Amino acid sequence: MDLEKLTAKVEESYNRRFKSVEKRVSTSIENIDAINELELAEIKTISTTLLDLETQVLQSDVELLLAQKEAIERSLEKKQNDLQELKYAVFNALEEKLSSDESALSKLHQVKLQSIDLYDILSEMVESAIITALEKDKDGDISETTIEVVKDITYEAIKEGSLNTIRVRKILSTILISAIDIAEATPNRAGEILNSTLKGMRSGLIHSIDRFKKRLAYMPLEAKHILIEDYDTIIEDLNQTDTLFSQVVMTQASQSSQSIKKILEEINREMRYDLEELVYISKETAEVMKDKFSSFAKNAVKKADTALKSAKAEEAKRMGKEAWGVAKVALGSAIKTAKDAIDKK
Secondary structure (H helix, E strand, C coil), X not given: CCHHHHHHHHHHHCCCCCCCHHHHHHHHHCCCCCHHHCCHHHHHHHHHHHHHHHHHHHHHHXXXXXXXXXXHHHHHHHHHHHHHHHHHHHHHHHHHHHCCCHHHHHHHHHHHHHHCCHHHHHHHHHHHHHHHHHHHCCCCCCHHHHHHHHHHHHHHXXXXXXXXXXXXXXXXXXXXXXXXXXXXXXXXXXXXXXXXXXXXXXXXXXXXXXXXXXXXXXXXXXXXXHHHCCHHHHHHHHCCHHHHHHHHHHHHHHCCCHXXXXXXXXXXXXXXXXXXXXXXXXXXXXXXXXXXHHHHHHHHHHHHHHHHHCHHHHHHHHHHHHHHHHHHHHHHCHHHHHHHHXXXX
């Protein structure tokens, strides 16, 4: 049977006035001869024609809503960017006025970091560092510069806060995503950008874990109450930092273009043999923590409720929060540090 004639026959018999789908469909095909003997192409033509007739109103509504959704998302993204840019403009103006007073500038940076998303700042720092390196040296090797700057940024972002997997993964992912965006826009140097970024991330992570290990030796007894709550989690996380690092790389690879995915997978394969230092320092830190906390942990389990409510514990928590505040200031100033490091090179 001619498929065009078959389509026309179905359309002519279709009656939208019937309330049920079953009735509309059955009346549309009742005049088709030997329907049980139709070929696959003919059955497909009838089905497609009826689907188009039945769904055209809803399909039109869906397309309209999708267009509206895209317009809203574009508008929302623009407004969010405008909001962040306006916040930056206000703080830039204030920084200009307070530039001669280091104390006031430091306080302003604390306010800035409370007002602007921390991960947005982290992303901006990485982007600024890599782009500046590319602009400074279009044809040469930016690896050394990028490794050092990304190492410093990673270290500053991780060092004062918790070493739990969720936080470290978020920091590493944010840094890598920023590098991927630039690599996508600079395909001829994508391998160089991504390789040096990952090496910098690895070095920064190692450096921050090593710092944590050294601080354990001098941690006051009161401050241990803060860590004891996350003792098991921290030990577990320390014993799988190499897995965490590889997972971050592979997750972002799976969400990137084929060219970037291929580069990241290759770098990840090669770096498996270079993660020995990360594995070593992580396991060593876990052992130090076990040694330092073994007797303390046993006593703390029995006295946890009393200890956590004590004045010393509350003071320790307050000190911890203040320490993180100091770390935020250091992170906020890292944009300038990164640019200065690049300028010196």
